[in-house]
Amino acid sequence: MSENSNIDNYLEKHMDDSIAELSRLVAQPSVGAQNWGMQECADLVADMLRKRGFAVEILPTGGAPVVLGERKGRVNKTLLFYNHYDVQPAEPLELWETPPFEPTLRDGKLYGRGVSDDKAHITSRLLALDAFLAEEGELPCNVKFIIEGEEETGSLHLPAFITANKEKLAADACIWEFGGVDHREIPMQYLGLRGICYVQLTVETASIDVHSGQGGSIFPNAAWRLVWALNTLKSSEEKILIPGWYDEIIPPTQRDRELFEAQPDPAQEYMERYGVKQFLKGMTGGIDLQMAEVFEPTCTICGLTSGYQGMGSKTVLPAKASAKVDFRIVPGQTIDRCLKLLRQHLNTQGFEDIQIEFLGGGPAAKTNPDDPFIKLVVDTAEEIFESKMELIPMVGGSGPNYPFVHELNLPVATAGLGYPDTRAHAPNENIRIDLYFKHARHMARVLAQFGSMA
């Protein structure tokens, strides 16, 4: 296609400008957890869209604002890009080779906090749009952006925002904020995200800690109350013991299973990367491991804290104890029902004293692997990545895709510039410039084809 070569030429010529724009964006801190630079970053992103002729709004949510942008194109079909401008905290700072908010290019990579997750996805997509505007004077289709500022802190206000703004967000398909290649350099299409219901469980048994010599036989102990309560949540055979927890689960399809069967066994790589000797429930790898990894609900203790935690011994009977618990939920499960079942279960088990604080989350959602839009995204990737994009029906991680799939009724495709050593959420986060270019080319093809789809 001659358009492709014009477009590709434009992209190649303007790579340096785009990386410079990305660097300015990364240099603007926007750490949601620390409420640092959020409005400034939203303003910067809004300006970047306005420069491309988008109609832009910065809308309040109750938390960090959402940036909405819209520009009409050649045909009346709308592609919605979901991105986020917030980033993870950069700590621990001492592990960064160059400062996290001073983006640095070396060895074909750009380093900086948020460069991969998710700022480079924003600017490489804008570069693809620039190519059409410069070479063809218009976009191949209508394009909308929703760029939120709370992705890294659980997208607490996004679902309600989407429900309240369904008209403005109406579209025909959605490109998700992330994507990329696996360790074989094969581009992956992640079709679904597991849901999450993250809670803190806290119990307080006294107003002050008691000497454990005096109190051990007669006073309630917050740490024990917590241990006993947690123990009722999941058996050592990994079964969640909360009545009704599994009742409304929609099981994976035969097609989901087939897609995983086509994937290589991840067991060996996991064992080496994490230094584990075995998997749960006697699993050794293969399809059982792959299916369990994403289609089973989890109850993970992410943190425990109580009493004395220093060196040596301290004889104290703790007045307070708490646990962070991450319930991953699968299709069919809802946050409201999970929180209700959890509360009921704790009460039934005699743990009315355990307080539940909801720290964020949302249900699971997945896109049909046979949706024509998925086929378009997959097909357009092949020439660029020189290998066929592979389909993964669901990943174990979570994100706010549910309202896109079930409220806006969109097929949601992933595409991006990630790769295994991109270090999202970790020190020395980076992108590969070659993958940045590939993502811009991929997006240009998606836009062109989408504009010409029947």
Added chain:
Amino acid sequence: MSENSNIDNYLEKHMDDSIAELSRLVAQPSVGAQNWGMQECADLVADMLRKRGFAVEILPTGGAPVVLGERKGRVNKTLLFYNHYDVQPAEPLELWETPPFEPTLRDGKLYGRGVSDDKAHITSRLLALDAFLAEEGELPCNVKFIIEGEEETGSLHLPAFITANKEKLAADACIWEFGGVDHREIPMQYLGLRGICYVQLTVETASIDVHSGQGGSIFPNAAWRLVWALNTLKSSEEKILIPGWYDEIIPPTQRDRELFEAQPDPAQEYMERYGVKQFLKGMTGGIDLQMAEVFEPTCTICGLTSGYQGMGSKTVLPAKASAKVDFRIVPGQTIDRCLKLLRQHLNTQGFEDIQIEFLGGGPAAKTNPDDPFIKLVVDTAEEIFESKMELIPMVGGSGPNYPFVHELNLPVATAGLGYPDTRAHAPNENIRIDLYFKHARHMARVLAQFGSMA
């Protein structure tokens, strides 16, 4: 007795000097758990004894050194004082009204870490000795001090030290490191101490933490392993579930029970002081509560630590988790057997991966309430405290009295300057100056009478 008035006059005149000496001692940190200032504090205590003409040795133990002091007196009978120069960690620092190692006098109290437990006991006893040396030129009897540096961390090396130094420690009676008045201002004679077996349980399931979205269904979780293992140790009905745990217990005597029956019900005071609404096992107070408090073995979680413990949520699957567990043991139970039963139990329950680290302890021991030395200590207290000292057969707390009672064959009497709001082990630890003076007067009478006992 005219001696008493000379001695009392001396004590009164030299109170300020003694408090100044105490302040210097408290200003020297000696936090065993943090290995902070131990040698310096041992040296300081040794100097304080040398100043009084004691022959002093600082002896290695494998842990913090022991300070031994000896000075002959008028008659050839030996009173042994057991004290310790180590203190509890001062954390949480933010709850102190004045810095823990800057002793501060206000409202008739001296505040500082270790002031009550146990540094004021050392200096007030030295003040009593000073009075005899100044007024009479000699001590009424031989006096020995054993001042150890590991009491707050379980006296790990003391029992072996005593066994190896029985000759040097030979004596006729022992005054323990603590004592004091209860909330009615009545002086108490604590005749026995519960034993303790303090362990850290640790489990490691991977070399690094895993993202909980990815790992929750497939990787072992150290925090869960720990919760499940702990849950097998004690039921929520407070029964220790380790087979054999209760088998060798020697039950309390009828005399023990009678002594407690003579005591007021502590229930109301405990509820108010600690802000608890109920006691364990439905106990409401009275003799059941009093007997349970000291004659039942306990399994207390003193601390829990694993994974993310900061604000908000972090989606991590912890590779490591640990708990501090304080088992109080009663007469008949031994450390070796308890550790063996614990290991066997964890193995039987499938928790071979839980590591047990013994952090210190020793068995329970008690002195005969009808020993003549106990009568001497009790009788001499009456004039000073203006009420009769009451006998408590055992307390819930622990200390290394076992080798004093069973190796050195000494009657061990408690006497001291404690009171209910002394806040040992807690922020704002303090002593009352009036009780400091009373303790010095009491010790002076004990020394004088002991020297004149048949």
